[in-house]
Amino acid sequence: MPANGPDQDPVHKVLEPGLYIVATPIGNLGDITLRSIRALEACDGVACEDTRVTGKLLKHLNISKPLWRYNDHSEAKDRKRLVESMASRAVVLVSDAGTPLVSDPGYRLVADARAAGVMITSLPGPCAAIAGLTVSGMPNDRFLFAGFLPVKEKARRDALDELAGVDATLVFYETAPRLVRSLDAIGAVLSGRSIAVAREMTKLHEECRTGTAEDLIAHYTAHPPKGEIVLLIAPPNGTLPDDxxxxxxxxxxxxxxxxxxxxxxxxxxxxxxxxxxxxxxxxxxxx
Structure with missing residues (x-):
């Protein structure tokens, strides 16, 4: 596929058939890009995780389009049918919030579309992991995004133990009900490291709180959190010195x-x- 120059906009009133990966707001609806709006206006349909969530966004933008559910539970035959439709239709792929494929379903759809020779382009925009990293004050020259920590305690600690030696800031997504348990596991496995909890990014009650696991456990036990959370852990001190x-x-x-x-x-x-x-x-x- 030929590259687009810096001043070229491949999204016009009529879209070329293919797959358009569109990032949507993670909270503040004002974060939708003009290019993403034009793609949603011009596409033939939108593949989304939850038609209710995407329907609210399109209603806010005064856009009406067919919505096709595509999520972790979609079968291979549904993906095949969707890819086949891209030969003659412009399909937009969105997640419920943020950039599709970042801890969201979609990579199999993109892989199959690529194998089928479909034109694919990405319309970048909001991403909670990157937003959390930018406000955390953590080192950002190297970071590892590792999605959600496992639900079960042993698996959670095993996952942290596996990543303990990675010389980079660790970035996770977490849910409010599991935050304190995850902080407890981090304190046990990665003792002494600085941690940041970036919560409700771009929303009215956005906050980023930093401290040790013990500090944050005390705070969030007294003030149970709500909303979506990005959890960041500072890298280790580096190589073990001669001691x-x-x-x-x-x-x-x-x-x-x-x-x-x-x-x-x-x-x-x-x-x-x-x-x-x-x-x-x-x-x-x-x-």
Whole structure:
């Protein structure tokens, strides 16, 4: 597909058949872009997660279009029919809020459309993860978006443990009822790290609160949160420095413990990253 120049707008009153991935507001309806409005006005139909949610947005914009439900429960035959329609129709894909495919259904539809040779273009706009990152004050030169944390406690802690050594700001989506439980897991697995809770982004009661897991648990236990949440965790301190005291602690622990147990014990005492300590324990054991 030929690239569009910086001054070219591929969205006109009549759209070329294909798939148009359109970002919608995450709260403030004023965040819809002019280009997105023109695409919604000119398309042949809109594939959306919830027709009621998208219907409200279109009503606000005074636009009337056929709405086709497409979500995590859609079957392969529905996706096939939708892709086939793109040969002759301009189809807009939206999520309930924000940029489609960012922790939302849609990637299979895009993959199938690409395999079928369909013209695909993205109309960028609001994204809660990026909005949360920009107001958090967390390092943003490297970040990892990891969607929603698992619901069950063990799976949640395992997921955090897996990401503990990633040298980047971690970004998650979370629901208000699960926030305190997730903060508790972060405090246990990633002790001492700075955390930001960005809540109700772009809405009337938008807030971004930072602190330790303990600080935030105390606040949100006393003031139960509402709304959509972006949860951000600062990266680890970096590589484990040469520290003879830490090495000595590991050597002493390795006399009676497995490397993983030794790393866990020293991490609690020193406050250093357990995964880095585990890697160091393996080195010490083999030396």
């Amino acid at each position: 003879m005291n830490t090495d000595e602690m590991l050597r002493d622990a390795l006399a009676d413990m497995k490397p993983s147990q030794a790393a866990g014990m020293v991490a609690k005492v020193s406050g250093k990253d357990r995964k880095l300590l585990y890697a160091r324990a393996l080195e010490l054991r083999s030396s």
